Amino acid sequence: MNPLDYEVMIRPLSPSDGGGYLAVVPALPGCKSDGDTPQDALANAYDAIACWIEAAEDMGRTVPAAARAAA
Template structure:
């Protein structure tokens, strides 16, 4: 599982939410990570994806396939 296989949405967090950026993976409910920069959030979300997949397997859940992106 690689971050490049899945759509990742990166949003700027408000100062009230601590600032920085939040990266989420819509295909993997609840899979997210934050960072001070967009790059840091993206790097951290890959680790979150691996943890998400590991826990899904342990619970006997199916890991959604990446959505096909149109060119």
């Protein structure tokens, strides 16, 4: 499975939450990351997706199929 195939939602974080950007992967429960810029958050999210998939496979769990929102 390719991390780039998963939809990543990015939103700004408030200053009270530390600023920067949050990246969430809706198809993978609990899979999220952050970064100082949207690009950093996206790159970090792809790393998180790869780790999420590896951990799920190691535990024998099903990995949800990649899905992107309709454009």
